Structures are given as structure tokens and as C-alpha cells.
Amino acid sequence: MRYLIINPGATSTKIAVYEDDKEVFRTGIDHDAAEMDKYERIPDQMPFRRDVIMKTLEENGYKLEDFDATCGRGGMLKHIPSGTYKVTDAVIYDIHHPVFGEHAANLGSYLAKELGDKVGIPAFFVDPVSVDELDDVARYSGLKGMERQSFFHALNQKAVARKAAHDIGKPYEELNLIVVHLGGGVSVAAHKKGKVVDVNNVKDDGAMGMDRGGSLPANALVNMCFSGKSKEEVKRIIGHEAGVFSYTGTKDFRTVEQKAFDEGDKECLGAFRAIAYQLAKDIGAMAAVLHYDVDAIAYTGGMAYSERFCDEISSYVSKIAPIMRYPGEEEMAALAAGVDRAMKNGDYKIYE
Structure with a gap:
């Protein structure tokens, strides 16, 4: 066909x-x-x-x-x-x-x-x-009526999870996996026996992305909202002008890595290490969701082409489970x- x-x-x-x-x-x-x-x-x-x-x-x-x-x-x-x-x-x-x-x-x-x-x-x-397969407990935030929602790179996450399962030699529905999508936007998801039961996504929470804020300090965010900026301005800032871009002035991860390690740019080096650190924290949280019964952690997305970046994340989380890398998208x-x-x-x- x-x-x-x-x-x-x-x-x-x-x-x-x-x-x-x-x-x-x-x-x-x-x-x-x-x-x-x-x-x-x-x-x-x-x-x-x-x-x-x-x-x-x-x-x-x-x-x-x-x-x-x-x-x-x-x-x-x-x-x-x-x-x-x-x-x-x-x-x-x-x-x-x-x-x-x-x-x-x-x-x-x-x-x-x-x-x-x-x-x-x-x-x-x-x-x-x-796509929404969240466990009910994962929907709770810290305020009734402001429930957490499922928005993430579901298409690539699911495809990579199935690819990892194939490489492990077991059905996707029998494995517990943590998939980390590393693109302009990032998402870290807990795949439990074929379902994404929890996810940190850059739209609302979790690690910052290249131009999105991820989790931000609540009181500082409230202060920004009442600083005279319009709703549209605030959304533009946290959705398009935040993240690594706010620290380095570029949305190109390759530029950040080059300046950090080839030119000794301190801002780029700090942002490089910070996003890896935050992603590692998200991976740790998803490991807790899976009761630390994790078969593998899979990296995917454009930033996964960087072995240095993946190694930086793995330096925090490699003891949780074996690391698998699938650069690009499926x-x-x-x-x-x-x-x-x-x-x-x-x-x-x-x-x-």
C-alpha cells in the first residue's frame, strides 16, 4: 500500500x-x-x-x-x-x-x-x-482547579519508546522507560507498560528549553504578570524569549555548545550545564514515578546528536538505568x- x-x-x-x-x-x-x-x-x-x-x-x-x-x-x-x-x-x-x-x-x-x-x-x-494517559495522581498540582495537563512530543516519544523496546528485545507494553525528547522544546516522560503515566513538558513545567521557561518561580512569575506587561507579552516572554535564549541570546543549541567549549563563553557554558542539570532532575522525578523500576532511559531529538550534552545528563542519572540514544526524530x-x-x-x- x-x-x-x-x-x-x-x-x-x-x-x-x-x-x-x-x-x-x-x-x-x-x-x-x-x-x-x-x-x-x-x-x-x-x-x-x-x-x-x-x-x-x-x-x-x-x-x-x-x-x-x-x-x-x-x-x-x-x-x-x-x-x-x-x-x-x-x-x-x-x-x-x-x-x-x-x-x-x-x-x-x-x-x-x-x-x-x-x-x-x-x-x-x-x-x-x-495524548493523555496520565495516572490520576499525576493530574494534581498544588491548587484545585489548576490541574496538570498532558502536552508533549507524543508522536516521537512513542516511536522512540517502541524502537528502544525493539532493541531491548521485549514488547513496549512490558517495559518501564523514561524517554527524553531534546529539541527546541523538551519533554521527559515516564512510559509504564505502554502508557505515558506522567510527563514534564516545557510548555508548563520541568526543565527549560531553548526558548521556553519550563518551571518558573511562582512568586517571581506573579510579579512579572503585574509589572505592567500584558497577558500576550508575558506569554511571549515565557514561551519564546525564555530558557537558554534568555541567558545566551541564541536559540541554536550548536552555537551554545561551540561558544561554551571552543570559545570559553561563561554564559553559554552555564546555560549548557543548567539545562542538562534540570533535565536530569526531571529524569529522576520520572524514575520515582516508576518506583525506580526502569528498564532504560532513551534520549532523542536534535540535541541528542551532541554526545557531550548526553554525557552531561548521564553523569547524573546513569545509575538509574541503561542509557540509549536515538538522535533526531522518528x-x-x-x-x-x-x-x-x-x-x-x-x-x-x-x-x-
Whole structure:
């Protein structure tokens, strides 16, 4: 079977063609930022991106009629269990009326359905960032009515957890794993027998990321909120101008590492060590969630390419469990595997 895989980013759209579980074509389509700024809302970009995808496919010898199904990245949808979902009208409604805000990833399932409907083939999405398998106790914060929520790199986390399980030689559903996604955003999750029962994610808590604050001192944050800044300004600062960027002035991890160790930049060295330290604390917390019965700790994401950075984290946590490293991301392959299971085994759910 042949599948069209779609993974939208803020100013790009990655597409791939898979034949069963084998990738036979992939390309990234860059979009001019000024072009994207013309659209008031992210869902408004759909027709533009749809047409660009169709043109790109045609230029590379593919027609929509060549495919058996489409699969797009899931976005900020309602909280749902992990799995592959068929794109329904309810999905499209929630993309236009988002519960948790707009994100370019929301366009993945929208584009998949638009393209699939043109030739009468099904559309799916897999493990959106809103996957929720938390234990009830993990939802408690420190204030009733302000419950912790599950937002994390579910697609890559699940794919890497299954890859680690394969390499260990046991089913994912029989293992306890800690997966650490090391990208521009970071997330540290406890995978207990096939479910993510707790997670620290940079959107709300845990270690800082390259430009996000993670956990911040509550009283200092309250003071910022009442310092004359607007709600939008505060959100921009903690979501786009915080983290390593606030200490170093760059959002490029490679630049931070180079300046820290090749040029002796003290700010970069401090931030490098601090983010590793904070991630180690999150890993320790997830080990406690799993009662320290941990089969492996798996690093993934772009920063996992840095052996020095991974070693820095491991210097704190290596006694907990064996360390496994999977640099980069498995998102396209994970989407393809999900739609393949749906089409061949009927292994999919309906989004309500």
C-alpha cells in the first residue's frame, strides 16, 4: 500500500511517500514567512499548503490517485489516548475551534482529509501532542482547579519508546522507560507498560528549553504578570524569549555548545550545564514515578546528536538505568507506521 505522509511546521511542510513501511520519497517545502503572515489564523493556510503539496507531488511524478490513504501530524486537539485516529468532521471542527490554541501541527490532519477527500481515500493522524494517559495522581498540582495537563512530543516519544523496546528485545507494553525528547522544546516522560503515566513538558513545567521557561518561580512569575506587561507579552516572554535564549541570546543549541567549549563563553557554558542539570532532575522525578523500576532511559531529538550534552545528563542519572540514544526524530516513520496498522489491521480509533 502507498501512503502520503504530511507534517506541517510553522514555515515549512514536510511530505513523504511510504510504500508499506518503506520510505520511497521525502521532501521539505519551505514557505516564505511573509506569505504565512498574510493569514489571520493558522487554519486559513490550508488551501495554500494543500495546493503546494499537490504541485510538489505532481512535479515528482505522483498523483493523489496513486495513494491508498493519507496521514497527517496531529495538533492541539482534545486530550485523547495514544493511537491512530481517523480524521472526522469532529477533528476539522476542533481545528477551527481549538480548545488549547492554534499550532501549525493542527494543519496535518486537516490537509490529510482535504487531499484524501479529493480521491475518496481515508485520512488519519497519529499521537497528537495532546495524548493523555496520565495516572490520576499525576493530574494534581498544588491548587484545585489548576490541574496538570498532558502536552508533549507524543508522536516521537512513542516511536522512540517502541524502537528502544525493539532493541531491548521485549514488547513496549512490558517495559518501564523514561524517554527524553531534546529539541527546541523538551519533554521527559515516564512510559509504564505502554502508557505515558506522567510527563514534564516545557510548555508548563520541568526543565527549560531553548526558548521556553519550563518551571518558573511562582512568586517571581506573579510579579512579572503585574509589572505592567500584558497577558500576550508575558506569554511571549515565557514561551519564546525564555530558557537558554534568555541567558545566551541564541536559540541554536550548536552555537551554545561551540561558544561554551571552543570559545570559553561563561554564559553559554552555564546555560549548557543548567539545562542538562534540570533535565536530569526531571529524569529522576520520572524514575520515582516508576518506583525506580526502569528498564532504560532513551534520549532523542536534535540535541541528542551532541554526545557531550548526553554525557552531561548521564553523569547524573546513569545509575538509574541503561542509557540509549536515538538522535533526531522518528515522526514521519511513526506516522507511516500508524496509518499502515490502520489500513492493514483496522487498528484505529474514531475521534469524538
